[in-house]
Amino acid sequence: MKHISINEERLLERLQELGRTGCEDGKRSRVALSDADKQGRDVVTQWMNDAGLDVRVDRIGNLFGLYGELSPEGPDPVFIGSHIDSVIDAGMYDGCYGVLSALEVVQTLKEAGCAPKRPLVVAAFTNEEGVRYAPDMMGSLVYAGGFGIDEALAVIGTDGSVLGEELERIGYAGPEEPGFLKPHAYVELHVEQGPVLDAEGIQIGAVENLQGISWQRVTIGGVANHAGTTPMRMRKDAGRAAAEVIRFVGDRADAPGSTSVATVGCIEFEPNAINVIPSRAVFTVDLRNPDDAKMYADEEALAGFLEELSRERGVTISTERLVRFEPVAFDQGIVAKIEAIAKEHGLSVRRMTSGAGHDAQMMARICPTAMIFVPSKDGISHNPAEFTPAPDLIAGARVLLDLIHQLADEE
Ligand code: HGY
Ligand code: MN
Numbered sequence: 001m002k003h004i005s006i007n008e009e010r011l012l013e014r015l016q017e018l019g020r021t022g023c024e025d026g027k028r029s030r031v032a033l034s035d036a037d038k039q040g041r042d043v044v045t046q047w048m049n050d051a052g053l054d055v056r057v058d059r060i061g062n063l064f065g066l067y068g069e070l071s072p073e074g075p076d077p078v079f080i081g082s083h084i085d086s087v088i089d090a091g092m093y094d095g096c097y098g099v100l101s102a103l104e105v106v107q108t109l110k111e112a113g114c115a116p117k118r119p120l121v122v123a124a125f126t127n128e129e130g131v132r133y134a135p136d137m138m139g140s141l142v143y144a145g146g147f148g149i150d151e152a153l154a155v156i157g158t159d160g161s162v163l164g165e166e167l168e169r170i171g172y173a174g175p176e177e178p179g180f181l182k183p184h185a186y187v188e189l190h191v192e193q194g195p196v197l198d199a200e201g202i203q204i205g206a207v208e209n210l211q212g213i214s215w216q217r218v219t220i221g222g223v224a225n226h227a228g229t230t231p232m233r234m235r236k237d238a239g240r241a242a243a244e245v246i247r248f249v250g251d252r253a254d255a256p257g258s259t260s261v262a263t264v265g266c267i268e269f270e271p272n273a274i275n276v277i278p279s280r281a282v283f284t285v286d287l288r289n290p291d292d293a294k295m296y297a298d299e300e301a302l303a304g305f306l307e308e309l310s311r312e313r314g315v316t317i318s319t320e321r322l323v324r325f326e327p328v329a330f331d332q333g334i335v336a337k338i339e340a341i342a343k344e345h346g347l348s349v350r351r352m353t354s355g356a357g358h359d360a361q362m363m364a365r366i367c368p369t370a371m372i373f374v375p376s377k378d379g380i381s382h383n384p385a386e387f388t389p390a391p392d393l394i395a396g397a398r399v400l401l402d403l404i405h406q407l408a409d410e411e
């Protein structure tokens, strides 16, 4: 392929600029469908327009920048994407790096006058994080047909808002039907968000699979009582029972030989007063494993523990399933291409599993899919200290450029 290279400064500057949206009191929270998310969406839409792409929005708010001739009888497009919504107090690379690198690659090919056989689509999917509205990876899940659009629009957020109303409010309730374009392939470039590449000093991850994700909300009902007068044997302490669950899931994941991970990320007590024994505890459990049977065994073990705890502590316990995504294997052909291209660039590369969920997990349901990782310093992510050095960012985008050029010229 004639020598084409990305505009490195433009990519790095856009990352910084997008990273400045959604910042308040020194914290970056571009939570799905918030004003901050709108701010980020408006900036990316502008850059897609500046690049001369045909900007489309679908009914769940997925944002697409199209390049090339799209027609029903023509070749299916190659999708390149990720997300720009973030967790609370987030870093600036998670998702944004993938969307902006996708835009950079397509803009570079367009500016070089390349007219690949296949059209190209830059995608920024709605609500990948699932922090405000479960499930996570929602926009790509709807796009892939795994979640009905009407059901998604009716989802109630952790703040009591209705997803569809918020989408209207920020002006991103688009006309296109989710799935309106059938992808020939989907590629997602992302920071690893884990410690593997950084610890091993490897520049590129050729991601061949992604672990399963199980999210549930647990509600424990106890009895409010005086923290001073109530004898320990008479207490029905929902807070103490919640603490035992947190300990249980952590110890099980920590057990020798375990390949599971687990955490309780959100918890609320009622009445939440220093001198009142909690009458209620509501919290979330996030369990993950690359092997579905092992994730299932973890879920069953937790269910058994909750039953026993309820009897022992005299509390009521109920659970609500929020998400269960099975592990996903990516397309070996694309993974091999990623490896080969990285080596051509003189980059160190290794195959690996993704510990985090990604839109690629959903797109793999409808087309050949794979991911490219670049290192996360000290493996930190979902944290403002998230960092990837510029040379690594550029290396990943260069691999993406060559991969997309190959995929876009496939028969
Ligand atoms: O939860 C995840 O792994 C992703 O960041 N949504
Ligand atoms: Mn992400």
Ligand code: MN
Binding pocket: 087, 094, 129, 382
């Ligand atoms: Mn994330």
